[in-house]
Amino acid sequence: MAVKVEIPTALRSFTEGAARVDVEGVTVAQALGGLADRFPGLRRHLFTEDGHVRSFVSVYVNDEDIRYLGREATPLKGGDTVRIIPSIAGGSPGAVAYPSLSRLGRPPAPGAPKGLTREQLRRYSRQLLLPEVGVSGQRKLLGAKVLVVGAGGLGSPLALYLAAAGVGKLGLVDFDTVDESNLQRQVLYTTPDVGRAKLEAAEGHLKALNPEVNVVRHEGRLTSANAFEVLSGYDVVVDGTDNFPTRYLVNDAAVLLRKPVVYGSIYRFEGQVTVFDAKSGPCYRCLYPEPPPAGLVPSCAEGGVLGVLPGIIGTLQALETLKLILGKGDSLLGRLLLFDGLTGSFHELKVRKSPDCPICGPTPTQTKLIDYEAFCGVGATPSGPEITPRELKEQLDAGAPVSLVDVREPGEFELYHLPASRLIPRAQLADRLGELSTADDLVLVCKMGGRSAQAAEFLRSMGFAKVRNLKGGLDAWTADVDPSFPSF
Ligand SMILES: [Zn+2]
Helix, strand or coil, X not given: CXXXXXXXXXXXXXXXXXXXXXXXCCEHHHHHHHHHHHCHHHHHHHECCXXXXXXXXXXXXXXXXXXXXXXXXXXXXXXXXXXXXXXXXXXXXXXXXXXXXXXXXXXXXCCCCCCCCHHHHHHCHHHHXXXXXXXXXXXXXXXXXXXXXXXXXXXXHHHHHHXXXXXXXXXXXXXXXXXXXXXXXXXXXXXXXXXXXXXXHHXXXXXXXXCCCEEEEEECCCCCCCXXXXXXXXXXXXXXXXXXXXXXXXXXXXXXXXXXXXXXXXECCEEEEEEECCCCCCCHHHHCCCCCXXXXXXXXXXXXXXXXXXXXXXXXXXXXXXXXXXXXXXXCECEXXXXXXXXXXXXXXXXXXXXXXXXXCCCCCCCCCCCHHHHCXXXXXXXXXXXXHHHHHHHHHCCCCEEEEECCCHHHHXXXXXXXXXXXXXXXXXXXXXXXXXXXXXXXXXXXXXXXXXXXXXXXXXXXXXXXXXXXXXXXXXXHCCCXXXXX
16 A cells, blocks of 8 residues: 655655655554665654654644554555654644633723824734724733743744734843854844844844833743743743753743743744644643654754744744734644745644643643753763863874764765764764774764764764764864864
8 A cells, every 4th residue: 555654854864855755554553664664764763662653753644643543553545645743943724712812911001091002003003904903902912921932043033023013021031142143044133233142132123123012031041940930921922942941841831830832943944833722722742742862853053944944934923922912813723834945835734632741631740840951861961081172183183093973964064074074974873883993993073062972972882982072072173273163
């Protein structure tokens, strides 16, 4: 029985770039097994050691989640489409009715004029003309309190459009400073902002766009210690983050505080958008109970991203946020909207509230916030033998037989690399062990030393005794050995 399997971008490096693969199988297990037979590198991404489909991979047959069909035993018929949706760091219409959030609007202060000021009428005139907005809708927007977590690629269009639309209180969470490499997609910032704290720059631009908006800066990282305090001042939380620990933290805190989350994530040319609200629908954990292992899914810094992609996804998040505040239209609650920028196509999948959800299910196993770095397996960079850039330079100059292996992505390697290094991307390491010798003195290299430390740990587990990690990666090489070596 021939069926079609749609391969997401994140896994296409294992299918020789194929986005669609025809396989044989009368069940999902057979089809995915056949796929893994043909592309062995895929197996450990799709299946656990004991042969079950991994929990951070959702599988759909003809747009229905197999967890609500027959799971891996779900029968297939000729022509069916099997879709693999991994979580990235990112249904049918009307499946879940969304309750009106019209109560979000702050009631007018006693004695205040019922309408809007002359300036407000002028500023918002184009949206006031919409029957879905009008004066009452605008008053809801002016009374709304929205928190945007992450002021980066997604947060930029989000903050700009929400401020322009007159959302009264706009909170921003970020800890970063503006880097030159941000400007290609983070349109909230301009060239003179490079080096400034993001939130300071953001507040200036947003106030210039709309002085009426109360921009609240939450400088620093969102953590389990401060999440309740930060989120509690808002009606809607918008997830514009770029990492799994913060995504799970935002979800869990919002579920426990009973607040909706407007979710968006991107990977290269693909994006996902949906609305989570555990009161009346699914949460992020209903879709992905657990994160993928640290390092499996590359970040934007590793995988690359075209600036318009977060622009499109962030703008869709802004739209969903405005709909929630206005209580108009059909929210994306219960629907995962997928966007493929390369084919220019949208696709929609049903997301159900999971009866087994560890945090919003009927018998939750988690009732408070946890350590999300540990949960996602990050922060615990494996420790093993390391070599500093200076020591490496001395050894190379002395002609020591050091074998340099660069574990970054091909696109990163093409931009710059150490002359004597060869490329084996971390994800391919398991399949390309034959190219390495346990007798060699291996030094593993990446941008900052984190990915290479994980790769070194993996090689040691595979019997390579002489493996060292370049401490601090190529960034440290630039800082300590060769300032002319590129670093970005
Ligand atoms: Zn849930």
